[in-house]
Amino acid sequence: AKDAGGNRYELADPDSDARAIDRHSLTNRLPAALERDEFFLEYQPLIRMSDGHVDGAEALVRWKHPVHGLLGPDRFIPLAEHTGLIVPLGRWVMEQAVRQACAWHEERSAASKNGGGKGKSKGKGKGKSAGSGASDDGCRPLRVNVNLSPRQLHHPDLVPDTVAVLEAAGMAPSSLCLEVTESALIGADEDELKPLRQLAELGVEIALDDFGTGYSNLANLRRLPATTLKLDRSFTQGLQQHPADPADVTFVEGIVTLAHALGLAVTVEGVETEHQASKLRDLGCDTAQGWYYARPGPASSFQQGFAVIP
């Protein structure tokens, strides 16, 4: 079930003449880009390791620049963060992602009513009131993960905007997971954590992204309103070697034990090989994401794809 469709964003990597693109012109273009719908989302599945089911998907933003072509988020998210455009852009991302999750849910319920066959989707749920699909017919909704940048985290509208997006779509808060980097929370005081805490109390899942790369101590971890630790790709890479780097094994083992003791789930990112996947499963990781399972792709790639991935 590996996705064969190469990495279309190699283009956007900061080598070749892409490097020459002026940050300044990209920055200036951002507001118009949002207005002209030049951003779009790809989704990468999150796989439940115990049984290979697709549990959800992470939304990843891309920019279809009229001149420079496809740009990956590393090229423009820092610029948007810098200018503050990340706030409306992030709101747009959340809205799109939540709507998409509702559309998937409808497709999936329809498919299970039709005897569990392939998702016979009638369009993409476009224009339909997503709220209509919110009833529970024994089909668990897919979770959608959305990245939050530090600036969004500190914006006073975060909680009301999130609630509004969920309500407009009729989606249960627990079907949304907000990913916040560990480093964005380092040193956050109780006031700064309040919005996240409020969201967590509403049932929104909170994942600590890039976990293990920051310097947060364990006491800090206990205090954060997180529900999931998302282990950084660098640890997954360490497990690729034969034999696996013992330091990485020990680290992952320790983190999994600790996370589970604190009631947190563990997601691993950057899983590229079967070897890594089975190792991480053995180490007790709950959810995995990476090229081994699927590369990020358009929402439509999920239509056949609520399947089990070995």
Ligand code: C2E
């Ligand atoms: P991230 O949140 O750590 O997202 C995971 C990145 O790893 C994605 O890169 C994904 O395409 C890539 N990836 C997934 N599986 C594999 C794998 O098996 N191997 C390798 N080598 N890479 C893998 P992408 O899409 O380029 O995104 C880069 C970063 O941009 C994200 O890192 C996230 O921090 C940021 N980002 C993306 N979308 C958004 C967004 O909507 N809002 C904000 N604030 N940040 C975003």
Ligand code: CA
């Ligand atoms: Ca992420």
Ligand code: CA
């Ligand atoms: Ca990450």
Ligand code: CA
């Ligand atoms: Ca990262």
